[in-house]
Amino acid sequence: MYFVLKIKNIKIILIVLGLLLLAVGGYLLFKQQQSTLPSIFEGRVLMDTEIDLTLYGLDTKRLNTAKIGGFQLVENIDKLSNALLEDPLPGSIAWLNSSPETTNIAVDPDVLAQISVAKEYYLPSNREYNIGLLKLSSLFKQSALEDRLPTTEEINTIIAESNLDQVTIDLEQQTISRPLGTYFDLGSTGKGYSADRLYDYLLTQKSVQGALINAGGTIKVLGLKGSKEEDAIFKIGLQSPDAKQEIIGTVSLTDNQSLATSGDYYRYYTIKGQNFSHILSGTEGFPKTYFKSVSICTSSALNADILSTVLYLIPQEDGQKLLESLPFKAEALWITSEGKILKTPGFEIQFKELNKLEGGYFYEEK
Amino acid sequence: MKKNEIVFLLVLAVLSGLLLLFFLLTNNASTKAIISIDNQEIATLDLNKNIIKTFTDGHVSLKVEVKNKSIRIIEIDCPNHLCVKQGFIQTTKEKIVCLPNKVIISIEGKNNEENLDGVQ
Numbered sequence: 001m002y003f004v005l006k007i008k009n010i011k012i013i014l015i016v017l018g019l020l021l022l023a024v025g026g027y028l029l030f031k032q033q034q035s036t037l038p039s040i041f042e043g044r045v046l047m048d049t050e051i052d053l054t055l056y057g058l059d060t061k062r063l064n065t066a067k068i069g070g071f072q073l074v075e076n077i078d079k080l081s082n083a084l085l086e087d088p089l090p091g092s093i094a095w096l097n098s099s100p101e102t103t104n105i106a107v108d109p110d111v112l113a114q115i116s117v118a119k120e121y122y123l124p125s126n127r128e129y130n131i132g133l134l135k136l137s138s139l140f141k142q143s144a145l146e147d148r149l150p151t152t153e154e155i156n157t158i159i160a161e162s163n164l165d166q167v168t169i170d171l172e173q174q175t176i177s178r179p180l181g182t183y184f185d186l187g188s189t190g191k192g193y194s195a196d197r198l199y200d201y202l203l204t205q206k207s208v209q210g211a212l213i214n215a216g217g218t219i220k221v222l223g224l225k226g227s228k229e230e231d232a233i234f235k236i237g238l239q240s241p242d243a244k245q246e247i248i249g250t251v252s253l254t255d256n257q258s259l260a261t262s263g264d265y266y267r268y269y270t271i272k273g274q275n276f277s278h279i280l281s282g283t284e285g286f287p288k289t290y291f292k293s294v295s296i297c298t299s300s301a302l303n304a305d306i307l308s309t310v311l312y313l314i315p316q317e318d319g320q321k322l323l324e325s326l327p328f329k330a331e332a333l334w335i336t337s338e339g340k341i342l343k344t345p346g347f348e349i350q351f352k353e354l355n356k357l358e359g360g361y362f363y364e365e366k
Numbered sequence: 367m368k369k370n371e372i373v374f375l376l377v378l379a380v381l382s383g384l385l386l387l388f389f390l391l392t393n394n395a396s397t398k399a400i401i402s403i404d405n406q407e408i409a410t411l412d413l414n415k416n417i418i419k420t421f422t423d424g425h426v427s428l429k430v431e432v433k434n435k436s437i438r439i440i441e442i443d444c445p446n447h448l449c450v451k452q453g454f455i456q457t458t459k460e461k462i463v464c465l466p467n468k469v470i471i472s473i474e475g476k477n478n479e480e481n482l483d484g485v486q
Contacts, residue, residue, distance in 0.1 A: 011371070011375060014375045014378065014379055015375070015378070017379065017382065018375075018378040018379055018381075018382045020382075021382030021383070021385060021386055022382055022385065024386065024389075025382070025385040025386060025388075025389060043402075043461070043470055043472060044405045045404070045405060045463075045465065045468045045470065048465065049465070050461070050463050050465075050470060052484075054483075054484075212483050212484055214484050214486070217486040218486075219484055219486055225483075234483040234484070235481065235482050235483050235484075236482065236483060236484050236485065236486060237459065237482045237484070237485040237486075238485070238486065239485055239486060245453075245455075245460065247482075247485065250482065259486060260486075261486050270446070295486075
């Protein structure tokens with residue numbers, strides 16, 4: 001009798017245990033299915049950087065078609081925006097740069113859109129942000145190869161030759177006039193422009209319910225990842241300029257928001273052991289050293305891309321004033337070369353424990 | 367207690383155990399590193415197996431190391447070796463990119479701390 005009872009106890013325990021395990025298993029399975037929508041991902045090397053596309057939607061076959069169309073779009077913009085392309089397409093930036101004409105040169109709408117928006121920032125940046133300085137980048141590239149500093153004369157000659165004031169754009173005729181010697185460089189606009197165009201294209205694709213567009217660090221977000229409330233939020237980690245594997249904080253983006261960062265750590269020229277940021281000053285040539293990085297959050301990725309470069313080149317107070325003068329809302333976060341973090345009140349970020357990070361960061365509230 | 371009752375209970379217990387094991391395994395063991403050159407996937411590596419391996423594709427040759435569920439490039443021919451200096455990557459949101467050689471190493475699986483959608 002005692003023996004039977006013991007077995008019965010074991011039986012009950014086993015049944016309870018079995019049911020419990022089944023319940024846990026079932027719950028996990030349920031959770032997996034119920035969470036975010038199916039997604040597809042692909043990264044490609046384009047525009048001299050990496051373009052990542054993550055698309056969310058139920059029909060992954062159609063998502064793939066949308067993805068392929070998206071990459072085709074960027075490939076086209078790449079061909080038109082690459083200033084160093086040999087054998088350039090008519091209307092492309094490389095074609096414009098090599099044109100012997102000076103007035104009313106017909107260029108592709110994709111190229112003109114980038115130049116016209118970028119040019120708007122030339123004067124507000126006190127001529128620091130100049131997209132006509134391709135030759136200056138080439139000079140620094142060449143100097144790095146030869147391991148010698150560019151001379152003031154070399155720099156001044158290039159800056160004097162490239163006067164954006166004398167560039168005029170006719171948006172109706174899709175033409176541009178520019179003095180010979182102005183060589184355009186769309187390095188600061190191509191990624192943002194591509195992200196905006198991708199966004200517009202993906203909006204027309206019914207299969208795409210959500211998307212994360214990452215064009216070489218310029219990020220734009222579309223729609224939703226799933227049906228839950230938090231699926232409307234895409235969390236982006238802001239990398240530390242001093243240690244890429246560390247994150248300073250996370251920024252939450254929702255539909256039609258973009259985030260771009262310009263810094264001294266991503267691309268630079270090394271001359272005589274010293275690193276020079278690839279973001280060059282339009283007045284002095286040598287890069288400005290106010291900041292380690294500047295991040296911009298706004299709706300248009302093109303404006304985010306450009307503004308992060310512009311604000312990197314001018315003092316923080318000037319940048320703040322520039323933001324306030326804009327006809328649209330844009331928020332900024334600056335990390336000074338000493339590691340001080342400043343931001344506009346509207347720039348929402350969840351900071352990490354900054355004192356635990358390499359680089360001596362500290363946040364100063366204004 | 368009847369014999370078939372015991373059998374039934376044992377089967378139930380074994381099934382539950384297997385189910386749990388399945389979940390534990392799928393949560394853990396599915397991290398892979400994907401290596402691509404010029405937008406073509408050339409190899410997939412299981413991050414749970416430590417290995418040092420050289421891949422060659424056309425004129426690009428790179429040596430990678432998998433250790434402690436992370437991966438890095440040890441050797442590659444490029445001007446600045448930024449990709450080598452970057453060291454190990456571990457989460458799905460990290461990536462090693464060698465632009466001169468158009469090499470991308472990315473990680474697939476679910477081991478993303480804090481559920482970040484991206485980094486910049």
